[in-house]
Amino acid sequence: MTYNTKWAVQWLQDFSERVIQNKQLLSDLDQAIGDGDHGINMARGLTELQKALAEKEPASVKDTFKTAGMTILSKVGGASGPLYGSAFLAMSKAIDNDTLTETQLIEALEAGLAGIEHRGKSHAGEKTMIDVWEPVIHALRQDELTSDVIEAALQKTKDLKATKGRAAYLGDRSIGHLDPGAYSSALLFQALLAREEVN
Numbered sequence: 001m002t003y004n005t006k007w008a009v010q011w012l013q014d015f016s017e018r019v020i021q022n023k024q025l026l027s028d029l030d031q032a033i034g035d036g037d038h039g040i041n042m043a044r045g046l047t048e049l050q051k052a053l054a055e056k057e058p059a060s061v062k063d064t065f066k067t068a069g070m071t072i073l074s075k076v077g078g079a080s081g082p083l084y085g086s087a088f089l090a091m092s093k094a095i096d097n098d099t100l101t102e103t104q105l106i107e108a109l110e111a112g113l114a115g116i117e118h119r120g121k122s123h124a125g126e127k128t129m130i131d132v133w134e135p136v137i138h139a140l141r142q143d144e145l146t147s148d149v150i151e152a153a154l155q156k157t158k159d160l161k162a163t164k165g166r167a168a169y170l171g172d173r174s175i176g177h178l179d180p181g182a183y184s185s186a187l188l189f190q191a192l193l194a195r196e197e198v199n
Contacts, residue, residue: 003100007195008064009053014191016046019184029180033167037078038180045076061100065092065108079165080181083116083129090115106140113137120164127160127167127174129181136189147193154178154186 019026019042026039049071058064065088073085094111097104113133117123124134135153139145155178162174165181 001102001196003061003102003105005058005061005064005098008061009058011191011195012064012068013050013053014194015188016050018187018191019043019046022183022187026180026184029178029183032177033162033170033174034180035078035166038080038184041077042080042084042184045072045081048075060095060098062092062095062098065089065095068092079120080129080184082119083181086115086119087112087133102140106137109133109137109140122164125160126164127157127162127179127182128164129179129185131157131160131179132182132185132189136185145189145193147190150186150189150193154182157182 019039023039023043026042027036028039030036030038049068052067052071053064058067069085069087069089069092072081072088075081076084091108091112094108095104100108113130116128116130116133120128120130122128122130124130132150132153136145136150139149157179158176160175160179161172162168162170162179167174167177167179
């Protein structure tokens with residue numbers, strides 16, 4: 001399967017829609033271990049992204065991810081703006097072609113993960129969005145990505161102790177809560193899976 005501009009735009013529109021629909025839940029999760037604004041910030045930025053993509057159709061997949069990165073960086077507040085922004089900009093930089101093969105998509109996602117790790121100075125096991133990105137990319141490489149894989153990665157964050165970001169101040173009290181960034185990342189990859197099924 002090849003991934004073209006139309007596919008990339010639809011994926012990001014679907015992701016935006018899922019975040020907007022789950023805005024309250026994401027903020028509630030963040031209320032428990034963060035500053036309570038993850039859903040509001042993400043929904044605001046992704047509403048702007050939907051507008052940007054609708055107003056001017058990007059020229060390529062590279063351009064689509066660049067638009068996503070720039071919009072999220074400038075419109076999403078808190079920690080999630082720089083992290084998601086860095087991910088999409090790194091994905092954009094990793095792409096040379098107008099369309100992607102499955103291998104190139106996985107390579108782009110790996111670049112996105114590296115962008116998050118670099119910006120957040122964190123790695124897997126610290127109760128962040130990385131704890132969803134890493135297992136999802138691993139499953140994609142094995143051609144084994146399912147909704148259950150995404151859900152399992154998300155649920156695993158409940159048992160982790162946060163050592164990065166605002167949640168780290170809670171120490172052991174962060175255990176037992178889902179990470180909001182991991183939840184929004186799960187929505188991103190559920191949207192990716194949904195696009196696979198459509199295609």
